[in-house]
Amino acid sequence: MAAYSGSFAKIHQxxxxxxxxxxxxxxxxxxx
Structure with a gap:
């Protein structure tokens, strides 16, 4: 879940x- 959140944050940024x-x-x- 943490890895998913990190990649999502990168995409969002x-x-x-x-x-x-x-x-x-x-x-x-x-x-x-």
């Missing part, structure tokens, strides 16, 4: 970073 990048891209395009 990766997903969050991707979302953050995408939102920055959107903001960048909107500002230009």
């Amino acid at each position: 990766l997903f969050f970073l991707v979302r953050l990048k995408e939102s920055h891209k959107t903001i960048f395009y909107v500002n230009n």
Whole structure:
């Protein structure tokens, strides 16, 4: 269970970073 939680946290963090990048891209395009 602990190993599962660790891998899930990594996936969640990766997903969050991707979302953050995408939102920055959107903001960048909107500002230009």
